[in-house]
Amino acid sequence: MDNRLIMHIDVDAFFASVEQLLIPRLRGREVIVGSGCIASCSYEARRFGLRAGMPLHEARRQRPSAVILPGDYQIYRCFAEQIWNICRRYTDSLETFLDEAYGRIAVDIDRYGGPDQFGLRIQHEVADEVRLPVSIGLATNRMMAKFASSAAKPAGVLWIPAGIEADYLAPLPVRDLPGVGPKIAARLAEMNIATIGQLAALPARALATMFGRVGLTMHDRACGQDDQSVRPTALPRSISRETTFHTPTCDRDVILGMINYLLQRAMRAMRSYCLLAGCVELSIRYDDWKHTAARRSLDEPTSQDSDVAAVVAELFDRLHHRRIALRHVGIMLSGFTQHGSRPSLLPPARSRSRNLQHVIDNIRDRFGHASVIAGPEIDLLGKCRQNDYGFVLRTPSLTK
Amino acid sequence: MRIEEISEPIRVLADFTGGSACPVWFAWGGRKYVVSAINGRWADRSGDRYTLHYSVQVGDDTYYIHFDTARVLWWLDKVIPDG
Numbered sequence: 001m002d003n004r005l006i007m008h009i010d011v012d013a014f015f016a017s018v019e020q021l022l023i024p025r026l027r028g029r030e031v032i033v034g035s036g037c038i039a040s041c042s043y044e045a046r047r048f049g050l051r052a053g054m055p056l057h058e059a060r061r062q063r064p065s066a067v068i069l070p071g072d073y074q075i076y077r078c079f080a081e082q083i084w085n086i087c088r089r090y091t092d093s094l095e096t097f098l099d100e101a102y103g104r105i106a107v108d109i110d111r112y113g114g115p116d117q118f119g120l121r122i123q124h125e126v127a128d129e130v131r132l133p134v135s136i137g138l139a140t141n142r143m144m145a146k147f148a149s150s151a152a153k154p155a156g157v158l159w160i161p162a163g164i165e166a167d168y169l170a171p172l173p174v175r176d177l178p179g180v181g182p183k184i185a186a187r188l189a190e191m192n193i194a195t196i197g198q199l200a201a202l203p204a205r206a207l208a209t210m211f212g213r214v215g216l217t218m219h220d221r222a223c224g225q226d227d228q229s230v231r232p233t234a235l236p237r238s239i240s241r242e243t244t245f246h247t248p249t250c251d252r253d254v255i256l257g258m259i260n261y262l263l264q265r266a267m268r269a270m271r272s273y274c275l276l277a278g279c280v281e282l283s284i285r286y287d288d289w290k291h292t293a294a295r296r297s298l299d300e301p302t303s304q305d306s307d308v309a310a311v312v313a314e315l316f317d318r319l320h321h322r323r324i325a326l327r328h329v330g331i332m333l334s335g336f337t338q339h340g341s342r343p344s345l346l347p348p349a350r351s352r353s354r355n356l357q358h359v360i361d362n363i364r365d366r367f368g369h370a371s372v373i374a375g376p377e378i379d380l381l382g383k384c385r386q387n388d389y390g391f392v393l394r395t396p397s398l399t400k
Numbered sequence: 401m402r403i404e405e406i407s408e409p410i411r412v413l414a415d416f417t418g419g420s421a422c423p424v425w426f427a428w429g430g431r432k433y434v435v436s437a438i439n440g441r442w443a444d445r446s447g448d449r450y451t452l453h454y455s456v457q458v459g460d461d462t463y464y465i466h467f468d469t470a471r472v473l474w475w476l477d478k479v480i481p482d483g
Binding site for chain 1: 437439440442443444449453457462480482
């Protein structure tokens, strides 16, 4: 058994595929999911040059016949979980993201007829039970598994056997290598290095001299080596929640209510990892698409909504000066420390508010987030539609 | 494409053979709608609540319905009529 075999599974055109599954008349049609810009589009739409990230007005102009849907993140999350449950039957460690996952294979692949057949089996199980198309890559490490699944798209399976990683990567453009951004690619282009193979041929020391530690990592990756493990409980470096208003608004109560709602969701997600926030960033986008953001370090790391909410209110006053409606707001928490990693000599302060926070979290864990409306969120009542999960956002509020 | 949000309780006849619920027909607004196909199903948890969601086909129209296991109630969420 090759106990280092890593699988990367990617749901093809995930959001659009779910919509096509649930609404039969969309099958075979150009489907776009997104608000403001394309979050996902069907392969029928991709044939005409539509891509994730493209502004919707541009997509509409190019393909007026395309069906545009706002999407429902809650539904997509449920479908993703069904797929990850299938993967868990065969893996001992699974790191999941919104539409992709890495898994370390825990079964004897040979029993299934080898990696290719194993990948096909998982693909068939997903097709039978969830009825969504997935692409699967198998290799000896995460990076190569991701390369394999990307090459297998759509709805394919590709195994890159051990020992041929560098040969596989050699002809690919250097820009495809993880960690090679536009700046590094430009510097490499000046050295006439266009392919990953040419990068791998350089001495590691030369790359280290040019790019520091990043250069060494780049060299390893160009040779097909990647020592990142599959981390099922990886702690996030940041947690963000953002949304676009159903209609751009100048209503300060609604704006602050939504910011607080997003903040509470982000803080609750953060507390589930037992983390304290050290930094908060607020971003806003006006109706004319002008975007502005500000961040501030907190006086001390905290898990209390009220501590961060006070800072966010200050940031909002600092940022929001123009008399133009807002279309988008976002919150990002970062600078995390773990609970207990910074012992305090002082007695615990604000224990009553901490207890209250704990009780609210427990109620929400049991009855759903919408069971408690707290703080300025109350101004959204009657103005924003609600379901069991909270206020219905126009755009999904994605973390991963 | 038109999407009509409904959010109303409905009466449903479901077949539980094989351990999963399959809606056979539902009654809404005094009319009976016979399910011709189940397009997709998914289960969702919010806190302790567990809901089973379905996209079902009635003729050319698509209906999203769900079963709230805590309240033992079926709901019609939305309709995507043909055309």
